[in-house]
């Protein structure tokens with residue numbers, strides 16, 4: 001290794017162990033490595049050994065010799081479910097299991113080897129609120145990367161005010177009442193649009209305490225990275241920056257990643273690579289190639305959401321009754337209480353064969369970019385939403401957990417690129433909503449979606465794109481702070 005490399009900053013990246021956040025952090029890590037920084041990517045054992053080892057993700061980083069993967073336990077047995085509400089069990093292990101090992105990793109020199117210098121900078125998911133104090137004690141600069149949506153993060157920051165105003169916890173009769181405690185959203189944000197956790201009535205619940213701690217610690221870090229851009233989230237960014245002045249808006253990150261790799265001419269081998277923790281089904285792309293333009297509904301509820309068999313049936317009937325073609329990524333384990341063995345309802349069997357393609361996992365970015373896709377029925381995870389915004393695909397939102405309730409409301413009321421079904425999932429509503437977007441208000445949705453796609457595209461342009469500029473500022477600041 002040359003002298004310069006030894007001197008280059010060594011960044012430790014520590015994502016939340018979920019598909020979306022891992023995806024984001026991997027893209028950021030790749031961009032840092034491409035710019036000559038040494039990177040260590042810290043996964044949980046579960047992500048690293050149960051999921052990542054079965055994919056090609058790690059081999060993609062072979063091109064970056066100063067890149068390494070490390071793993072720590074999340075405190076849960078290997079066979080413990082990590083989807084649905086069970087994901088929150090990971091929070092218990094953060095303090096008790098992950099924190100001490102993380103401390104040991106940073107202080108023991110374990111992360112520096114012959115080929116790398118000691119860690120000089122940490123980028124951690126905002127969920128790891130313990131990390132800021134620790135980094136200060138050790139004397140390493142730390143920035144948080146909040147991979148959830150900034151609109152939901154802003155409601156997290158407003159939680160103390162919402163509690164003070166008596167707007168949280170709220171009762172079922174308050175679901176449709178507008179909330180006043182989230183500046184900038186007073187005209188449209190209702191109780192049911194707040195993050196799913198705010199529906200919990202007990203303010204002492206660990207997740208509420210977790211969020212209160214998180215919002216206290218984030219502003220104490222050296223900076224906050226957000227997966228958005230001024231064009232997409234300007235007003236919300238202004239609100240967050242009253243508390244966190246040093247913000248780096250580097251989104252939509254998957255698009256920035258593509259743009260930077262293209263300019264670095266690594267495009268052929270990298271830009272079409274998926275970061276999926278599960279194997280993508282390639283056959284659906286051939287199926288899509290045979291469908292007319294904008295004729296297909298793409299359906300996916302992301303990596304952790306689960307639904308009941310009844311909800312599955314409502315979705316299925318609604319989609320089939322709309323008469324449209326559909327591609328459904330039906331993730332194994334996404335049906336509550338069952339494994340992937342569900343019976344195709346007899347009355348839907350012919351229509352499903354004629355107009356549908358059901359697979360377990362797809363390369364979603366590529367699917368959404370396909371000209372045959374005309375609508376995305378989504379759980380409104382932040383990455384899925386950004387991927388759809390970038391491709392100008394309108395959405396039907398059926399939010400499940402965490403930030404998704406806020407995102408779905410913003411999709412309908414702020415960006416105007418879809419319809420929010422919120423807590424309702426019945427076949428009649430689904431059929432009606434599909435027809436509304438793909439037929440009755442087709443032109444309106446196509447227009448607003450292409451406006452948003454254009455704005456998102458401008459953010460990542462290498463000439464004058466704000467996210468491009470912010471990424472360069474981030475690189476410069478990491479170098480300056482790592483000295």
Ligand code: UDX
Nearest residue numbers: 019020302303304329361362364381382383384402403
């Ligand atoms: C979790 C939370 O649920 C979400 O609210 C938060 O915003 C991020 O973390 P997740 O279920 O992982 O979300 O959803 P999302 O953020 O949308 O990320 C899913 C990722 O998986 C996307 O990048 C998407 O491209 C990818 N994906 C999904 C696939 O590649 N293939 C699929 O079949 C489905």
